[in-house]
Amino acid sequence: MSIQIYHNPACGTSRNALEMIRLSGEEPEIVEYLKTPPSRERLVELVGLMGIRPRDLLREKGTPYAELGLGDESLSGDDLLDAMIAHPILINRPIVVTEKGAALCRPSERVLALLDNPVASFTKEDGEHVSAASAT
Structure with a gap:
């Protein structure tokens, strides 16, 4: 299974997660979900x-x-899924899927736990330094 990232290139967190994946030696399947939203079934x-x-x-x-x-807390999960399908900008990102599992990678270093060969350390766009050891 390849790595898949639901990505928004305008989002720094998403860009950081993508770069950590690439630095781990992988080239993920990039789904720009604002251009190609997931189906309701895939979102579920x-x-x-x-x-x-x-x-x-x-x-x-x-x-x-x-x-x-x-x-409104009385809205059902189905109501919220319907809203995300109608307005994909409501889907938080980045979502990363690997053989190890799937996660909403906020903060971006959460991606490291999903990678077979995560980078030992990484400096985010904002200058924050993270390491694989501190991300677990």
Whole structure:
């Protein structure tokens, strides 16, 4: 199985995760999910693989989250999935899938636990230094 990353090139966290994957010696399948959103079935599968609730995958910042009333706790997981399908910007990123599992890689160094040969250390775009040992 290859590595797959649901990526937004405008997002620093996503760019950092992608670079850590590449520095580990892998070239992932890049899914620019704003251009090619996952199907509802794939989104349900990703939530299951990550072991999270649909609400845990929602992004608030820079999205129509508030305008759509998605803070309403009475909304079902299906309602939230429908909103993410209609507005892919609501899907938080980056999501990385490998043979070791899947994770929402926020912070980006969470990706290191999913890689067979993670880089020993990495300096993020903002200058923060992380290591594989500190990411676990």
